[in-house]
Amino acid sequence: MHSEQSFILNNVWLIPAIPFLSFLTLGLLIRNFPKKLQDQLSGIVATLAVFSAAVLAYWLAWEYFHLFPAGVAKQALVPWSFEWLRYQENLAVNVGVLVDPISVLLMVVVTTVSSLVHLYSTGYMHGDPGYARYFTWLNLFTFSMLGLVVSPNILQMYVCWELVGASSFLLIGFYFEKPSAVSASKKAFIVTRFADLGFLLGVILLGYYGYNLFASVAPSLHASGLTNVQPFDFAFLTNPEVMNQFMGMSDTFMGMGVLTLSMVLIFMGAAGKSAMFPLHIWLPDAMEGPTPVSALIHAATMVVAGVYLVARMFPVFAASADALLVVMYVGAFTALFAAVIGCTQDDIKRVLAFSTLSQLGYMMFALGVSSMDHPLGYTASMFHLFTHAFFKALLFLGAGALIHAVHSNSIWDMGGLAKKMPVTHATVLIATLAIAGIYPLAGFFSKDEILVAALESGHTGVFAIGLLVAGITAFYMFRIYFVAFWGKPSHHSEHAHEAPISMLIPLIVLAIFTIGAGFVPMADLVSIGHSAGGHHGINWAVAGPSLFVAAAGISFAWFMYVAGGKQRSAALAGALGGVYTTIKQKFYFDEIYLFITKKIVFRFIATPIAWFDRNVVDGGVNLSGWLTRASGAALNSTQTGQVQTYGAWFVGGAVTVTLVLWIFFL
Amino acid sequence: MGLVSWLIILPFLTAMAVLMVPAKNWKAIRWISLTGTGMHLMLTAFTTMKFWALASQDIPAMKTATMTKLYFVERVTWFQTLGIDYFVGLDGISMSMVILTSIIIFAGTLASWNVEERTKEFFVLLLTLVTGVFGVFMSFDLFLFFMFYEVAVLPMYLLIGIWGTGPKEYAAMKLTLMLMVGSALILVGMLAVYHASGLHTFDLIRLATVNYPASLQTWVFPMFFLGFGVLGALYPFHTWSPDGHASAPTAVSMLHAGVLMKLGGYGALRIAVYLLPEGAKEWGLFFMGLTTINIVYGSFGAIMQKDLKYFTAYSSVSHCGFVLFGVAAMNLMGFKGAIIQMFSHGIMTGLFFALIGMVYGRTHTRIIPDMGGLAKVMPWLAVCFYVGGMASLGLPGFAGFVAESHVFMGGFFGNNFMNPVAMKTLTIIATVSIVVTAVYVLRGLATVFQGPITNHHFHELTDATLTEKLSTGLLVATLAVVGFMPWYFIDLIEASIFPFVNRLQASGTMVAFH
Amino acid sequence: MSDFFLSPVGLQHWLVVSTALFSIGIYGLLTRRNAVGILMAVELLLNSTSLNFVIFNKFATPSAVDGQIMSIFIIAVAAAEVVVGMAIFVTLFKHRKTVDVTSMNLLKN
Amino acid sequence: MDNFVSDILFYVFAAFSISLAMLVVTTRRILRAAVYLMCVLGASAAFFILLGAEFLAGVQILVYIGGIVVLLVFAVMLTRSVDLLEERPTLVRKAIGGLAALSFFGTTALILTSTTFPVLRGGPLPPNNTAALGKKLLDYGSEGFVLPFEIISLLLLTAVIGGIVIARKTSVEKGGN
Numbered sequence A: 001m002h003s004e005q006s007f008i009l010n011n012v013w014l015i016p017a018i019p020f021l022s023f024l025t026l027g028l029l030i031r032n033f034p035k036k037l038q039d040q041l042s043g044i045v046a047t048l049a050v051f052s053a054a055v056l057a058y059w060l061a062w063e064y065f066h067l068f069p070a071g072v073a074k075q076a077l078v079p080w081s082f083e084w085l086r087y088q089e090n091l092a093v094n095v096g097v098l099v100d101p102i103s104v105l106l107m108v109v110v111t112t113v114s115s116l117v118h119l120y121s122t123g124y125m126h127g128d129p130g131y132a133r134y135f136t137w138l139n140l141f142t143f144s145m146l147g148l149v150v151s152p153n154i155l156q157m158y159v160c161w162e163l164v165g166a167s168s169f170l171l172i173g174f175y176f177e178k179p180s181a182v183s184a185s186k187k188a189f190i191v192t193r194f195a196d197l198g199f200l201l202g203v204i205l206l207g208y209y210g211y212n213l214f215a216s217v218a219p220s221l222h223a224s225g226l227t228n229v230q231p232f233d234f235a236f237l238t239n240p241e242v243m244n245q246f247m248g249m250s251d252t253f254m255g256m257g258v259l260t261l262s263m264v265l266i267f268m269g270a271a272g273k274s275a276m277f278p279l280h281i282w283l284p285d286a287m288e289g290p291t292p293v294s295a296l297i298h299a300a301t302m303v304v305a306g307v308y309l310v311a312r313m314f315p316v317f318a319a320s321a322d323a324l325l326v327v328m329y330v331g332a333f334t335a336l337f338a339a340v341i342g343c344t345q346d347d348i349k350r351v352l353a354f355s356t357l358s359q360l361g362y363m364m365f366a367l368g369v370s371s372m373d374h375p376l377g378y379t380a381s382m383f384h385l386f387t388h389a390f391f392k393a394l395l396f397l398g399a400g401a402l403i404h405a406v407h408s409n410s411i412w413d414m415g416g417l418a419k420k421m422p423v424t425h426a427t428v429l430i431a432t433l434a435i436a437g438i439y440p441l442a443g444f445f446s447k448d449e450i451l452v453a454a455l456e457s458g459h460t461g462v463f464a465i466g467l468l469v470a471g472i473t474a475f476y477m478f479r480i481y482f483v484a485f486w487g488k489p490s491h492h493s494e495h496a497h498e499a500p501i502s503m504l505i506p507l508i509v510l511a512i513f514t515i516g517a518g519f520v521p522m523a524d525l526v527s528i529g530h531s532a533g534g535h536h537g538i539n540w541a542v543a544g545p546s547l548f549v550a551a552a553g554i555s556f557a558w559f560m561y562v563a564g565g566k567q568r569s570a571a572l573a574g575a576l577g578g579v580y581t582t583i584k585q586k587f588y589f590d591e592i593y594l595f596i597t598k599k600i601v602f603r604f605i606a607t608p609i610a611w612f613d614r615n616v617v618d619g620g621v622n623l624s625g626w627l628t629r630a631s632g633a634a635l636n637s638t639q640t641g642q643v644q645t646y647g648a649w650f651v652g653g654a655v656t657v658t659l660v661l662w663i664f665f666l
Numbered sequence B: 001m002g003l004v005s006w007l008i009i010l011p012f013l014t015a016m017a018v019l020m021v022p023a024k025n026w027k028a029i030r031w032i033s034l035t036g037t038g039m040h041l042m043l044t045a046f047t048t049m050k051f052w053a054l055a056s057q058d059i060p061a062m063k064t065a066t067m068t069k070l071y072f073v074e075r076v077t078w079f080q081t082l083g084i085d086y087f088v089g090l091d092g093i094s095m096s097m098v099i100l101t102s103i104i105i106f107a108g109t110l111a112s113w114n115v116e117e118r119t120k121e122f123f124v125l126l127l128t129l130v131t132g133v134f135g136v137f138m139s140f141d142l143f144l145f146f147m148f149y150e151v152a153v154l155p156m157y158l159l160i161g162i163w164g165t166g167p168k169e170y171a172a173m174k175l176t177l178m179l180m181v182g183s184a185l186i187l188v189g190m191l192a193v194y195h196a197s198g199l200h201t202f203d204l205i206r207l208a209t210v211n212y213p214a215s216l217q218t219w220v221f222p223m224f225f226l227g228f229g230v231l232g233a234l235y236p237f238h239t240w241s242p243d244g245h246a247s248a249p250t251a252v253s254m255l256h257a258g259v260l261m262k263l264g265g266y267g268a269l270r271i272a273v274y275l276l277p278e279g280a281k282e283w284g285l286f287f288m289g290l291t292t293i294n295i296v297y298g299s300f301g302a303i304m305q306k307d308l309k310y311f312t313a314y315s316s317v318s319h320c321g322f323v324l325f326g327v328a329a330m331n332l333m334g335f336k337g338a339i340i341q342m343f344s345h346g347i348m349t350g351l352f353f354a355l356i357g358m359v360y361g362r363t364h365t366r367i368i369p370d371m372g373g374l375a376k377v378m379p380w381l382a383v384c385f386y387v388g389g390m391a392s393l394g395l396p397g398f399a400g401f402v403a404e405s406h407v408f409m410g411g412f413f414g415n416n417f418m419n420p421v422a423m424k425t426l427t428i429i430a431t432v433s434i435v436v437t438a439v440y441v442l443r444g445l446a447t448v449f450q451g452p453i454t455n456h457h458f459h460e461l462t463d464a465t466l467t468e469k470l471s472t473g474l475l476v477a478t479l480a481v482v483g484f485m486p487w488y489f490i491d492l493i494e495a496s497i498f499p500f501v502n503r504l505q506a507s508g509t510m511v512a513f514h
Numbered sequence C: 001m002s003d004f005f006l007s008p009v010g011l012q013h014w015l016v017v018s019t020a021l022f023s024i025g026i027y028g029l030l031t032r033r034n035a036v037g038i039l040m041a042v043e044l045l046l047n048s049t050s051l052n053f054v055i056f057n058k059f060a061t062p063s064a065v066d067g068q069i070m071s072i073f074i075i076a077v078a079a080a081e082v083v084v085g086m087a088i089f090v091t092l093f094k095h096r097k098t099v100d101v102t103s104m105n106l107l108k109n
Numbered sequence D: 001m002d003n004f005v006s007d008i009l010f011y012v013f014a015a016f017s018i019s020l021a022m023l024v025v026t027t028r029r030i031l032r033a034a035v036y037l038m039c040v041l042g043a044s045a046a047f048f049i050l051l052g053a054e055f056l057a058g059v060q061i062l063v064y065i066g067g068i069v070v071l072l073v074f075a076v077m078l079t080r081s082v083d084l085l086e087e088r089p090t091l092v093r094k095a096i097g098g099l100a101a102l103s104f105f106g107t108t109a110l111i112l113t114s115t116t117f118p119v120l121r122g123g124p125l126p127p128n129n130t131a132a133l134g135k136k137l138l139d140y141g142s143e144g145f146v147l148p149f150e151i152i153s154l155l156l157l158t159a160v161i162g163g164i165v166i167a168r169k170t171s172v173e174k175g176g177n
Helices: A014-032 A035-067 A101-124 A131-149 A154-172 A179-223 A240-247 A258-273 A282-288 A291-300 A302-312 A314-319 A321-342 A348-369 A376-406 A422-436 A442-457 A460-486 A501-519 A540-563 A565-576 A578-584 A586-638 A643-665 B003-020 B026-062 B092-111 B119-138 B142-163 B168-197 B214-231 B240-247 B250-275 B277-303 B308-329 B332-363 B379-392 B399-413 B420-449 B456-460 B466-484 B486-506 C002-006 C011-031 C035-060 C066-096 D002-026 D030-051 D054-078 D091-114 D129-138 D146-176
Strands: A077-088 A091-099 B071-079 B084-090
Touching (some): A035 A101, A091 A101, A131 A154, A154 A302, A179 B420, A240 A314, A258 A314, A291 A348, A291 A376, A302 A314, A302 A348, A321 A348, A348 A376, A348 A460, A376 A442, A376 A501, A460 A540, A540 A565, B003 B119, B084 B119, B092 B119, B142 B168, B168 B250, B214 B277, B240 B250, B250 B308, B332 B399, C011 D002, C011 D030, C035 D002
């Protein structure tokens, strides 16, 4: 177990550092080059940097899982850290790198998808005026995401969390001249920022109680070999003894124990980033960004940060059963809710966005149904995160290729593309089958495991939702597949042709991952809690029904959109009437939010405050000025300039003074 | 003459040099000013390095100290009979503020490269003002402090009244009068302390050795705090700031919002809290409440503003609220956060005003809805604006986050003499501002820079010139350096903050508002 | 009050008369519109003052003459004052064709 | 008996003097006011005699009546106020003036009558007081008044010159025009 021999284990910091250096090089150096040179260099530099990070990540995964093979308890290593921010004694942020199974897993996912997206982008974004800017931001994002993944403490996580939010903001608003992109980027940032308020409060709360516990817990932590640990560190927070003390705390707030409260707050942040209901509204709009960005940030990596955060804090969540229940219900509801909306959308990227929401809900409730004693859901969630990243990135990149070909986002403008774009068609079909959960593609295994976990946990309702969602997913995914590839060609799709090679390579590579990822023995690699080990085979009692609903969904989609053409679906929509409209309008959530912000916050808070300040507070200041002048003016009228008036005053004053003196002092 | 005196006198010498030049050589004048401020910046850098080496070593030793340790002290008796000394020196707080001022005045000189109306008088006044500011930050004699304070406040009237825009006379008058009311309160407090101490000295360090009676502290502390609070835009005495900032010329807005407003927080900490710990304990929660209003109210007020300068001024009200909030939280993290926030807000708001000046110089409008899509034609300015905006909404990686997280932690962690529930509640209310800030920053900036270009005249506009790039680049780099490497900054100031906290702990055990 | 009139004339009787003259002077000073009239009222005041000096001289220090000396000085000052006052009025009249003091409010504003 | 006569005289002159003084300040013809003033000053001279200050009475008549009032009459004529009926003071003016005067009189009289002055009651002035007056006025000892005397004479001189200068200056300017 000596990690000293391994170069990569000792220098994990290189993985986030390389994209960062590349970001700096691009942002400070290359951006100042002449336009042509800029465009030539930026794509190459950025892509190479991320590819080398990916190579290092694979190396790391290899080394790490060889150091801790299946069956061996996997240690969390912090090979490198330094004191970044010292709040006070025993309350510092040690920025560093944490290497444990899920961080390694995420590093692999992030670098893989990121490097493929970079490669894809060199083709997709070719000739765009903001080409260099695009790669700069993309590198910034990759750095931030890797920094988030390797965070050994919650504050570093928060820092990187905000940074990915900012880079996501920049990339959604990449086409900054397009008003819809601008408002989408604002919306994404503000909604996640609102969620981050909860996260920040949770961090402060954890820091506060952690700090208060620190003195009593520190000696035993030191004894167990955890030196140089700080209250923000995950190693501290997830330490059993700390959690025990934490649970024992009698402080409550609004009827919630502090542990539950802080976990719910943290989950609020996670829900914002992972776009859980009701903070989901930003993700569909985020599709205004370039499609590769959607693939990388809003499908494969950033949006799973919330899931990752919950997984990272899982022992603490598990210690507070209530918080975990919240995770489960929110996840399950989002899975269903988003899947239902996904059936009605026409924009291919929005359908994918809702499917992302739905799949994220899957991962969340998988975490929610597990516990430290039954950690299958934890493994399943991470597994699904892993497989979803590949097939969803593939779907988005495929969608990007389609959009690139027909210059429209609407699935009705596509149609009949199967022949014109064979490679895209094949890869997208693989991904669609994968997300529908068809054996033996990646999605099948992970989804199956989640359903098994839900069933075993006893939450039958959640299991039923999961099964239902699996069917709906198959339906709406095949809806877009059938319409786009086999539907009636429109004038948009007549001149479509296959994407360039730089875009196809990522598609093919991701397709290979999508086929192969399901066979990764995830249970050996990622597990937590007490019943580690025990490789799960396929539980056909669950897989059978799930395959059945998937097949049913596909058949229904075929029935509606291939066999029936457009008329049948229109008839169904008409039959559903108001229900259909409500779903199509995403249950009017955008309108509700607009109402809250525009009408309530702006009109009834901000405007009155601005008015109050200008008129009442400043009015008070002006009033005091006016009073001074007015009293001056009033006194001024007594100054007639006539000696006689002054004389009268003088006499009056003299008399008064005399009288006063005489009465009071004589 | 030592290092500190040179730091104070250099801007004044520059002003004198400018006076020597005939007014028509305005190009020579700005070069002299730039050289002077550039030399000052270098001197500051040199001092900072020397100081950092000394102060960061003293951190362990200062952990239990109750008296501020000064470095590079110079002391000359001035009026013996009244006990007034020329007593200057540096501690971590002063040092950070000197760095801030030095950077801002250098950037401000670059930003006023195009002042062509009465260039000579402008720079003379500007440099005089800065002399006053440096004097305030480095003097440890109350009388000297007050004298420099007035030197810093008064030129502002002329600078706004002559070179300003809009209702400049009104704004200048309002600003000066309100600050004068503040300084009147400070003067009364100073004299009260002077007489109560019975030491016949204005020496801040010696005055701090006296335990003032609680009855005195009870009424003198709020006088000091309100007096400095007026300058630090404490609610409801902040209204000079939107008008003043909106009317002032670019460099003056920068200096004023960036540096002069910091005198408020600096004085509140340095004098009010340091001399009167008992009063601080008693009034802490009250002022924490007021500053919470500042924070939330300022950010909501900024949402609806149409003028970029008003927009920034309201965000300043909110951000300066963080400074005083940190001070009012009365613990290590609060004080530290207050100082970092002073620094970060100074740089940030200096950046904002510089950029607004540059944008205004091109578009001739400051009205947000009149602009649009400017990022296309002025990418550099847009990027800098976004950096400033991101820093102001507390994005990690910039100094604002370091400051705000300190302040929030400080407020939440509380101390052992103020009601913990109230402090936590106020802190939670204050954190709401991070969302509101995001709303107004993004709304404002998106309207100005993003979207299609709304006015066809804008197509002909140009991006930043070299001097402008230098000026804004310096400020952006400072924000990023402090944000990415906060430990240097914390090492710089931490040793000097312990005494403030320890004094609070050491003073009597009076508990208020429980 | 009746005591006052029944008792033999003494210091207080004298002083009351002098005060009455002084008050009348004040009245004139405040109500007269003609500058010369005001000057006359001032003469009344001065006269009453000088009377006071003599009264106190007689009742307080009958053996000394200091009060009378003061009176002489007052008369002299009054003379000087009238001279200067007259000169001013004449000049004023030349300029403004009136000596009505209500029209003289240059002090205002 | 002597006291009785002087008391009667006191009341007579007091009544005379006060009523004429009232006329001085209320009459609308300024020249008449000057005449009434002359009478008041004459009554004051009588007062002086009653008080035993004969020299002062003389000075009063010579300087005041003979000099100052004549000057005033000149002033009246020079400012062409002779046939001018002075406008009546407004009611407010009257009220203010009356109030001021009455309040002054009331206060002062009240204080005077309710105060016990520690003084002799009407001791006569020494018969040779005029000589004493002259001596004292010109005495340069510690009790003397020679310095004020000189200053007063200077003042008078200044006033005379000043009067001429002020009154003349503008006429010269006028003439220059």
